[in-house]
Amino acid sequence: MEELNVAVIGCGYWGPNLIRNFNQINGCTMKACCDLDRDKLQRMSSLYPGIKTTDNLDDILSDESIVAVAIATPVYTHAALAKLCFKHDKHVFIEKPMAACKNECLELIEAAEEKNRVLMVGHTFEYTAAVNKVKEIIESGVLGEIIYIRSSRLNLGLFQPDINVIWDLAPHDISIILYLLQELPVGINASGKAHFKKGIEDVATVTLDFPNGTIAFIHSSWLDPDKIRKMTFVGSKKMLVYDDISTNEKIKIFDKGVDAPPYYNSFAEFHFSYRYGDIFTPRVQEYEPLKKVCEHFLSCIRDGSRPRSDGYSGLRVVSILEAANKSLRHGGAQQKIDYEKNSSKEL
Ligand SMILES: NC(=O)c1ccc[n+]([C@@H]2O[C@H](COP(=O)([O-])OP(=O)(O)OC[C@H]3O[C@@H](n4cnc5c(N)ncnc54)[C@H](O)[C@@H]3O)[C@@H](O)[C@H]2O)c1
Known part of the structure; x- marks a missing residue:
């Protein structure tokens, strides 16, 4: 070699x-x-x-x-x-x-x-064992259609001098979500506050709207007593929680859901039925993701292949971050995300 x-x-x-x-x-x-x-x-x-x-x-x-x-x-x-x-x-x-x-x-x-x-x-x-396990589960159809995603990435610090908390932490959530859904959000709202340095929001939320109706809420914060890196995927059939901080049970699948009655004639007949089923924890074979990242970079150099997270992938994430800043500057108003025409190249 x-x-x-x-x-x-x-x-x-x-x-x-x-x-x-x-x-x-x-x-x-x-x-x-x-x-x-x-x-x-x-x-x-x-x-x-x-x-x-x-x-x-x-x-x-x-x-x-x-x-x-x-x-x-x-x-x-x-x-x-x-x-x-x-x-x-x-x-x-x-x-x-x-x-x-x-x-x-x-x-x-x-x-x-x-x-x-x-x-x-x-x-x-995108290179962690847990995220790739979540991808496998979503693609198997076990969860059904993904209705909504909630992602929290919170900690005390580390404050950045030049970028706000969305640019610092949300690239992780955004790249994971795009990797898992293989779809691009079309609309975005962002709101946040800068408590310590003018113009640099230290706590923020971002909402991403996908064309198929999926909605994702991302909460980013440098102002939290707990270190939290947690994502919830609510599907039409089951729900999944991915907790990156957990050592042994990073992923849990909940056989929980809600079914609306197929038809009803009166308000009295209208009942949602809630399902509280088993909880399943799939085994995740851990490794250091950064090692995979470095190995992937080197193998792309050797065989001339395109990296999984290539320049277009970086561009898509930055397009979303730019739109988030625009929404922040417009009081949280929804913004259309402008992608370059070749942004979706092999999403
Ligand atoms: N992938 C991840 O999970 C992850 C985690 C943390 C940070 N990051 C990213 O890594 C990058 C660095 O973040 P950090 O937290 O290490 O920042 P940092 O401020 O701790 O370190 C940056 C270093 O770059 C040096 N530097 C600045 N300008 C330079 C130049 N022109 N030439 C040479 N050195 C220069 C600084 O002296 C400093 O030592 C950021 O893009 C950040 O988002 C990624």
Whole structure:
């Protein structure tokens, strides 16, 4: 197997997780990492003495032995850094959200296609065992039609200086929902409040309307005493709860539902019947999702295949985030989501 040399830009909170994973994968050499902060580099040097550290991006760009770069810097820097990497013929992995606006996403897709390089976005949850189990269950039809989805991603912090809580946390919920439903929402409402930094909402809710009638509610917060990562899928036949924090019972299927009477002649005859059946917990074989993410990126480089979370996938998520901000600025009014015409490319 061809050895691939990789570099990581950004050694803050998340970058070191990428470095650790690339460093553990056979057939991959974690060659260099870059950050503007020398303390962060010092920490990486002490953890991985064999990895070159630099605060000068040119060291990475000009090193022809480095074929791929993973970017884990603040969102507003993603596009400029990725463009430079493509210019120097590198394959690029960018953490979520892909970029700060749709136009930047389009430019990156174009740059990757022009250079015939892999562009992958870090929609980590699409690679988790639990989300893939939920996908298998939904596709088996056990739940029936998905009527509505509720997703909560709450914690105390981590406050971001440049993006609101929707841009920070909801990319996970949105990418999971698109991956599971294989549909694009058409309308969106978002409301939220900025309590600590003007213009940066720290608590928010987003509602996504799908053309087939499914509705999804996403609650994102940096202001909660509990760490919650929980999604509920209410189907016409059964209901499913996916709790990412749970260690042993991440997924529960509830044989619960409500049936309306097929016909009735008077109000007295009208009764819903509620079903309270068994609860089933399928086994989920866990693994570290970020390892899968890194392996997938490397295998796409090797065989030239398109990543599951490619540039178009990043563009779809950013299109929804942009529409969410528009709704926030219009007092929560519903907005039509404007996708680029090729956004639905192999959803
Ligand atoms: N997939 C996930 O589950 C997940 C989780 C957390 C964060 N993230 C994403 O990872 C990215 C980074 O988030 P974070 O929480 O690690 O941020 P962070 O602020 O902790 O770290 C960012 C690092 O980038 C460095 N940096 C900034 N500009 C740079 C530049 N031009 N060149 C080199 N280094 C530069 C900073 O010095 C800092 O050390 C974001 O896109 C975030 O959304 C993804």
